[in-house]
Amino acid sequence: MLVDWLREHGHDVRSIEEERSGLDDRAILQEAVAGARILITNDKDFGTLVFVEGMPHCGVIFLRLTDERSASKIAVVARVLEQHGSAIENQFVVASETRIRFGRGSR
Numbered sequence: 001m002l003v004d005w006l007r008e009h010g011h012d013v014r015s016i017e018e019e020r021s022g023l024d025d026r027a028i029l030q031e032a033v034a035g036a037r038i039l040i041t042n043d044k045d046f047g048t049l050v051f052v053e054g055m056p057h058c059g060v061i062f063l064r065l066t067d068e069r070s071a072s073k074i075a076v077v078a079r080v081l082e083q084h085g086s087a088i089e090n091q092f093v094v095a096s097e098t099r100i101r102f103g104r105g106s107r
Contacts, residue, residue, distance in 0.1 A: 001070050002040070002070060002073045002074055002077060003015045003017075003018070005070075005074045005077075005078075006077070014035065014037065016028055016031075025043065025045050025046060025049060026049065026055070029046065029049055029050075029055055029057060030055075032057065032058060033056050033057060033058055036058050037058060037059075038058060038059035038060070038061060038088060038089065039057065039058075039059070039060045039061070040060075040061045040063065040077065041060065041061070041062060041063065042062070042063040042064070042065065042068065042073075044062065044064075046060055046062060047060075047062060047092070047103070050092055050103075051092070051103065057090070057092070058089065058090060059088050059089050059090055059091055059092075059093070060091075060092045060093065061077065061080055061088065061093045061095055062092065062093065062094045062095070062103075063076060063077070063095055063096075064094055064095065064096045065096060065097060066096075066097065067097065072097065075097075076095050076096070076097060077095070079095070079100065080093060080095050080100055083100065084100065091103075
């Protein structure tokens with residue numbers, strides 16, 4: 001599981017699934033901002049909240065994967081962190097198995 005992998009690698013992680021399953025997307029994004037946290041998601045609704053509605057964020061990694069298994073998620077997030085590190089802060093990053101791109105309009 002991605003959350004466990006991140007914790008094992010020294011990242012301070014909060015998991016909505018573990019703590020507050022069913023929380024509304026707006027509230028999730030607001031909590032991430034309040035905690036100065038980067039949000040990792042595969043829910044494209046967060047793109048709408050950030051780019052269409054202009055909601056603030058501290059960084060979003062949107063996983064756009066064809067393979068949704070944990071191993072694939074871990075591999076892609078590991079690559080994002082290795083290649084871009086702190087450059088992902090305050091950015092909207094779209095990551096797939098083959099590509100990492102920074103979304104337009106990132107704050």
